[in-house]
Amino acid sequence: MTVTALTAASPRATANPDLLTLLGRTPLARISCDLPCPQPGFWAKLEGLGAGGMKARAAVSMLLGARRRGELRSGAPVVESTSGTLGIGLAFAGQALGHPVVLVGDAELEPSMRRLLRAHGVRLELVDRPAAAGGWQAARLARLRALLAELPGAYWPDQYNNPDNVAGYASLATELTHQLDHLDILVCSVGTGGHSAGVVAPLRRRWPALRLIGVDATGSTIFGQPARPRLMRGLGSSIHPRNVAYGAFDEVHWVGPAESADCCRRLARDNFVSGGWSTGAVALVSAWAARVHPGAVVATVFPDGLQRYLGTVYDDDFTAAHGIGPERAATRPVEIRHPHAAEATGWVRCTTVVDPLSSGEVPYPHTGPEST
Template sequence: MLELIGNTPLARITAPLPFAHGGFWAKLEGLGLGGMKARAAASMLLAARARGELRPGAAVVESTSGTLGIGLAFAGRTLGHPVVLVVDDELEPGMRALLRAHGTRLEVVDRPHPEGGWQQARLDRLRAVLDSLPGAYWPDQYNNPDNARGYASLAREIAERLDRVDVLVCSVGTGGHSAGVSRALRAYWPGLRLVGVDSVGSTIFGQPARRRLMRGLGSSIHPRNVAYGAFDEVHWVGPAEAVDTCRRMAEGCFVTGGWSTGAVARVAAWAARREPGAEVVAVFPDGPERYLGSVFDDGYRRAHGLHLPPRTHPVEIAQADSVEVSGWARCRTVVDPRRVEVPA
């Protein structure tokens, strides 16, 4: 079963998003068995088993907003491990039903942490669950380097199809796939430029943490898997831009997805338009099925003000912490916000 992970299609996207562009390549990870994060899940569990950290038949416990949960359900069951997932109240009913159908046990957090949001609340519950399950293993997707290593196969699949890649556009949540894919692709093309796509309200790149409508990208904590030095620039995309892009793709090229895919596609189309002739590749983490009640629902769109005209170009900011962004913005100076300046 693990041999079925990956080998996802690479599609050419030419639909206006919102303006015409020369086209970019999209790796359609939402079409892979177990989803994109099955790559990371299998990598983390197999490495832990090899080191003796994950014993035969032991439970696997992890915090997730949904996508890694599917990957862990697949990899865990394939390798003979029960899976316990700590999720939160904002996880869609359909995703809860799907995870339970795959045999996972769900621990649902009903209120966000006052400072760390849903992620910190889930991590607090996770530690309590671990204490109740002796021998259980926590992959710790945010900080586990085997997360990033799992995406070497994704990079290899791209390299087998294309003669070159100039710009790679990746959403950033745990930091795993942006780090793993960019590192592996730079072995083929050292001059490759990495563009990170974050969510408005995420603290990963130095913005203040706020409650976020979009799931799947962004964070209220600082994952150690984020390879800050690998990024050439970062964009923050708001939900209005992501929804607009998802709907344009659904109508214009049939290929579409959810929050992360919409945000990444917006930036990839902008990059392709800005640099004619450049070979731009974007990783689409998901498909549309999970988002029929949000991104593709007219009532949801109106209720959250997402029907209003979104930004068509990013606002340029000099430093990530110089101004709090409320919509699509771009910064060409990427620093690790955890870095502490020590007075001389």
């Protein structure tokens, strides 16, 4: 496997704790455009307008937790695998707390994201092909473990299994309780499982009847579907993160790239605020929830903005080449009784939510490399 080192992390980083005053406090927007059908509107927390994006909350929480426990020494490097969004959050946290950041990405990381990460001073390494089992995610993690051996005192946050990832979103829940008088349905994209788990528990203390809808990507294995190659990045996974609070979800939707891209473009054109794959996916499901539950207050989180995706989601040549034009986008979900009842190749809904690692059921077979 070839590994490309794009830039070196500085040997020492100077802490800038004033940056922490920029964390969070993002606005809430009312989304009322057709997605793709007319819908009464829902609320979206615009995390892309916060410094470092949504995952800066988790990144700061994980580094502070590690420092409290003595796992991360002053000035020591932080090493993590990323498909992009957490990388920006860690770049923010590293500058704020004084830690050089080393990130392992892969060949599918967008050129714009590579440049952005370098601009923020991280050392970025790319693996050039997926592992035979576990895809890009496994390949990145293999390189990450090698880096931990090469960098004395380096700390790996392990975002997929770190409880401090979950704890970092308590501030997001607090902001929502201040911005909303009531909430009936919360829609969350699921990747590491951090923000859905971190937000729903405090929100249910405020509103005990709150329903939680999870949104996953087609080809993701988180909720028991088979792991397949995935075009969408930022949500879904080819492993089973232990931060996912399976018991908290009332239902799960799998959304494909055609549906997500169509919603992203509709948002940008008709409601101005938009984002990438995760934003399009949660917007689609939030609009559906608002439509099928008249009078319900529905809210979701838009994790980032659209700039990263100008060469993919918002590029006509890209969508045409991948066969994900708006004519391929479903306007309503297919209903299945169980995650193993059928493979989701487009928008699918299921009200049975299981933890694939503890359900005792036979999962789908692995049939090839996956993306993340």
